[in-house]
Amino acid sequence: MKTILSFIDWYLPGYRAGGTIKAFSNQVAHLEGVYHFKIITRDTDYCEVTPYSAVQSNAWNKVAPNADVYYISADQLSISNIKKIVNSINFDVVFIHGVYSFYFSILPVILVRNKKVHTVLSAHGMIGKHSLSVKSTRKKAFLKFSKITGFYKNVVFHAANHAEAEDVKEALGSKAQVIIAEELPMKIELEQWKARNKEAGILRLCSVARISPEKNTLYAINCLKTIGNGNIEYDIYGPVYNQDYWNDCLKSIQEMPQNIKINYKGSIPGEEVLPALKNYHAMFMPTTGENFGHTILESFMAGTPVIISENTPWRGLQSKKAGWDLPLQKIDSFHEAIKLLLQMNQEEYNEWSQRALNFAKVFMQDNSIRDQNIKLFENEQ
Numbered sequence: 001m002k003t004i005l006s007f008i009d010w011y012l013p014g015y016r017a018g019g020t021i022k023a024f025s026n027q028v029a030h031l032e033g034v035y036h037f038k039i040i041t042r043d044t045d046y047c048e049v050t051p052y053s054a055v056q057s058n059a060w061n062k063v064a065p066n067a068d069v070y071y072i073s074a075d076q077l078s079i080s081n082i083k084k085i086v087n088s089i090n091f092d093v094v095f096i097h098g099v100y101s102f103y104f105s106i107l108p109v110i111l112v113r114n115k116k117v118h119t120v121l122s123a124h125g126m127i128g129k130h131s132l133s134v135k136s137t138r139k140k141a142f143l144k145f146s147k148i149t150g151f152y153k154n155v156v157f158h159a160a161n162h163a164e165a166e167d168v169k170e171a172l173g174s175k176a177q178v179i180i181a182e183e184l185p186m187k188i189e190l191e192q193w194k195a196r197n198k199e200a201g202i203l204r205l206c207s208v209a210r211i212s213p214e215k216n217t218l219y220a221i222n223c224l225k226t227i228g229n230g231n232i233e234y235d236i237y238g239p240v241y242n243q244d245y246w247n248d249c250l251k252s253i254q255e256m257p258q259n260i261k262i263n264y265k266g267s268i269p270g271e272e273v274l275p276a277l278k279n280y281h282a283m284f285m286p287t288t289g290e291n292f293g294h295t296i297l298e299s300f301m302a303g304t305p306v307i308i309s310e311n312t313p314w315r316g317l318q319s320k321k322a323g324w325d326l327p328l329q330k331i332d333s334f335h336e337a338i339k340l341l342l343q344m345n346q347e348e349y350n351e352w353s354q355r356a357l358n359f360a361k362v363f364m365q366d367n368s369i370r371d372q373n374i375k376l377f378e379n380e381q
Contacts, residue, residue, distance in 0.1 A: 005091035006039045007108040015270040016046035022294040029187040032066045043071035094119040099126045118379040122158040130289025160291045181372035183292040198349035201230040203342040205284040208295040212241040277302035300360035303353040321355040
């Protein structure tokens with residue numbers, strides 16, 4: 001069995017980094033029996049300074065039948081220590097997560113360059129246009145440097161879809177090596193559909209994402225301001241990534257009419273997301289872009305339709321009665337979707353909820369996605 005040495009800023013039991021952790025942990029679960037993963041990561045969660053209580057720092061921890069994780073403490077995070085860990089183990093493939101992190105994305109490329117092993121880098125949407133719109137100067141400068149110097153000459157990029165593959169080639173040049181492998185869902189058995197109460201004129205919405213401009217939290221809040229009839233409750237889950245942006249959100253929340261109630265629920269552990277989503281009528285998350293969107297898939301898995309932007313791989317939802325994927329430049333289209341969902345009665349909503357769950361089941365039963373991920377690590381193009 002091949003061993004895959006992996007680098008990622010945050011991993012389980014962390015959850016605040018959202019989709020990146022979910023994407024990789026799902027992949028590890030699905031590839032049990034095919035690959036063994038040796039994972040190097042931090043011993044703290046995203047935006048946290050307190051180490052995890054359930055792991056041993058600066059040592060290997062077995063977290064799954066096919067995964068061992070080395071959790072590095074902040075005081076031991078150095079070039080020499082990471083180099084020492086890498087040189088102490090045998091591996092067949094290198095799998096790097098992210099692009100801009102020095103210790104977990106850039107340094108690994110340098111350290112394994114002369115080891116002649118198949119090296120894969122998953123950008124997790126970090127080269128996409130929506131990502132480059134935030135703190136763009138440094139990101140674009142690094143990508144330009146990488147393109148000019150051939151920094152990624154022997155690295156294969158993992159793209160979750162054709163759009164992400166195009167983003168990689170646009171940023172790093174047409175010669176950039178890219179393999180497309182769709183991201184894997186959670187490895188679980190879905191529960192049978194159960195009805196949840198839905199009265200016309202009452203709507204419970206939620207979002208599960210970090211609070212940042214690219215997730216478009218403020219757009220969602222402002223969109224609800226003009227829904228004049230009915231009672232809407234919107235619960236926001238996720239860590240505050242950008243405090244100034246969140247301050248703008250709070251100011252807008254204070255201006256809400258009485259029929260709209262918005263609650264900030266803080267971060268939610270990964271294993272609690274799916275059960276929580278079953279308490280809502282829809283996920284409302286008009287993100288500026290996603291290379292996949294794991295919480296969107298989890299919403300379908302919960303039988304909860306979504307109201308999202310068209311800037312994700314989840315398209316054509318309205319025809320499937322699983323939700324709406326709408327253009328951000330047409331905020332009226334979001335108003336219409338919300339009003340339609342608001343006025344749905346029990347019978348109408350039941351159909352949409354069942355369709356959302358069925359949509360997830362079809363996706364999760366597609367075995368070709370697992371095969372794509374296996375090919376990603378086989379160095380066969």
